[in-house]
Amino acid sequence: MTDLHRLSIRELSEGLKQAQFSSRELTEHYLKRIAQIDPKVKSYVTVTAEQALVEADAADAALKAGHAHALAGIPLAHKDIFCTQGIKTTAGSKMLDNFISPYDATVVAKAKAAGLVTLGKVNMDEFAMGSTSESSYFGATGNPWALDHVPGGSSGGSAAAVAADLAPIATGTDTGGSIRQPASFCGLTGLKPTYGRVSRFGMIAYASSLDQGGPMARSAEDCAYLMNVIAGHDTKDSTSVNKDVDDYVANLNGTTVKGLRIGIPKQYFNVAGLDADVKARVEESLKKLEEMGAILVEIDLNMTEAYVPTYYLIAPAEASSNLSRFDGVRYGYRCENPVDLMDLYKRSRSEGFGAEVQRRILIGTYALSAGYYDAYYVKAQKVRRLIQQDFLKAFENVDVIAAPSAPTTAYKIGANLSPTEMYLGDIYTLAVNLAGLPAINAPVGFDKDSLPVGLQLIGNYWSESQLLSIVHQYQQNTDWHTKRAAIAEENA
Numbered sequence: 019m020t021d022l023h024r025l026s027i028r029e030l031s032e033g034l035k036q037a038q039f040s041s042r043e044l045t046e047h048y049l050k051r052i053a054q055i056d057p058k059v060k061s062y063v064t065v066t067a068e069q070a071l072v073e074a075d076a077a078d079a080a081l082k083a084g085h086a087h088a089l090a091g092i093p094l095a096h097k098d099i100f101c102t103q104g105i106k107t108t109a110g111s112k113m114l115d116n117f118i119s120p121y122d123a124t125v126v127a128k129a130k131a132a133g134l135v136t137l138g139k140v141n142m143d144e145f146a147m148g149s150t151s152e153s154s155y156f157g158a159t160g161n162p163w164a165l166d167h168v169p170g171g172s173s174g175g176s177a178a179a180v181a182a183d184l185a186p187i188a189t190g191t192d193t194g195g196s197i198r199q200p201a202s203f204c205g206l207t208g209l210k211p212t213y214g215r216v217s218r219f220g221m222i223a224y225a226s227s228l229d230q231g232g233p234m235a236r237s238a239e240d241c242a243y244l245m246n247v248i249a250g251h252d253t254k255d256s257t258s259v260n261k262d263v264d265d266y267v268a269n270l271n272g273t274t275v276k277g278l279r280i281g282i283p284k285q286y287f288n289v290a291g292l293d294a295d296v297k298a299r300v301e302e303s304l305k306k307l308e309e310m311g312a313i314l315v316e317i318d319l320n321m322t323e324a325y326v327p328t329y330y331l332i333a334p335a336e337a338s339s340n341l342s343r344f345d346g347v348r349y350g351y352r353c354e355n356p357v358d359l360m361d362l363y364k365r366s367r368s369e370g371f372g373a374e375v376q377r378r379i380l381i382g383t384y385a386l387s388a389g390y391y392d393a394y395y396v397k398a399q400k401v402r403r404l405i406q407q408d409f410l411k412a413f414e415n416v417d418v419i420a421a422p423s424a425p426t427t428a429y430k431i432g433a434n435l436s437p438t439e440m441y442l443g444d445i446y447t448l449a450v451n452l453a454g455l456p457a458i459n460a461p462v463g464f465d466k467d468s469l470p471v472g473l474q475l476i477g478n479y480w481s482e483s484q485l486l487s488i489v490h491q492y493q494q495n496t497d498w499h500t501k502r503a504a505i506a507e508e509n510a
């Protein structure tokens with residue numbers, strides 16, 4: 019079969035169960051595509067071809083024996099922020115260029131236990147700081163829809179790999195939008211779960227109170243399959259929550275769109291810098307949901323202006339603390355010929371970290387320093403609480419909240435946005451992480467340059483099933499999620 023890469027996760031699962039093809043054939047098919055097409059996209063940092071085939075054979079044996087998990091034998095790509103035993107984990111940084119983790123992240127371990135086959139590790143902004151994936155030490159990744167554009171970030175490699183059909187599904191992480199924005203830029207569906215739903219164990223920390231892993235795929239249905247594998251309590255992550263996990267696949271039709279109240283925040287659609295095409299496509303998608311029976315309700319989210327400054331204080335503060343472990347002593351990059359300990363620390367960190375990471379360490383350290391701590395960090399924490407309350411108040415009247423995922427479509431590679439311009443592009447995604455809420459991106463059309471546009475739906479705590487279900491039903495009534503970039507149509 020030459021078009022195995024066109025099958026959905028459900029179709030792959032059924033095909034494998036019915037022995038229409040083997041996991042080895044499927045895995046070889048993807049490895050061949052990666053070898054031929056990824057040199058143009060550059061989504062993979064590491065391809066684990068040999069190990070993938072060993073895993074595929076094991077899945078085939080389990081399938082034959084009739085005791086395989088629903089996803090056994092299906093390939094996936096992991097963002098290079100998830101620790102993988104025996105395979106390099108770089109977090110897109112020179113600092114970890116040679117780091118081989120002695121253990122698997124819980125997300126990786128769960129994927130392995132379900133029989134998923136790891137194709138490799140995909141590119142990302144250095145330590146997940148960025149919105150373009152250009153800050154990676156390994157260079158930029160191309161957007162499959164226009165290779166001279168960015169795929170978004172920080173999970174840009176995950177998005178590009180799926181959008182070019184170089185993996186059927188991928189893991190991503192979202193600290194301030196890093197699943198939703200690349201999904202939006204690449205025309206995919208991506209879910210940022212409620213904080214605490216997916217274990218952070220073995221996921222290299224950026225800002226621990228905001229970080230959350232989740233699925234990136236073509237459709238809500240595909241995301242639901244991966245959520246069924248990765249969600250759940252983990253005693254190794256003290257912030258993971260001990261709460262029953264839904265069967266996300268079984269619940270795909272569990273929410274009725276008829277009568278569903280969708281909040282439209284006034285403030286969100288008046289943001290300076292909201293592209294006219296993005297606005298139009300998002301409004302059309304809302305109209306479609308309205309035709310399907312949803313009720314659109316205008317709401318207020320009064321704290322909108324505070325999102326960017328609050329996030330860009332808290333995230334760097336936590337990052338400066340988390341990244342202090344990379345000191346040239348314990349593991350990671352160490353400079354050559356240090357003259358003394360201070361020199362070793364200084365040069366290891368200035369040579370090992372890129373510019374954006376250093377900027378955030380400086381900002382974060384400043385915000386946490388004695389004398390400024392109350393004025394900046396404590397103040398930001400108080401505003402964070404107000405942002406959360408703003409959402410909780412809104413959810414008294416509506417079921418979900420709609421927004422664009424990003425004010426624009428994908429930027430050109432090398433557009434060289436100033437840090438502030440780039441941070442402002444995160445306006446629609448940051449508050450969800452500050453409040454710990456779940457949110458999903460769904461593709462809803464294209465701009466005048468044929469670049470994808472995404473709709474974001476934000477839910478109340480633990481509403482992953484509801485979000486997936488709404489998008490699933492939208493996708494039963496539209497075909498945006500089935501559109502493929504020309505490069506994905508290429509046969510290897």
Ligand code: GLN
Binds near residue numbers: 147172195197224444
């Ligand atoms: N663009 C945001 C940042 O640079 C979000 C990144 C993320 O979610 N990891 O912090």
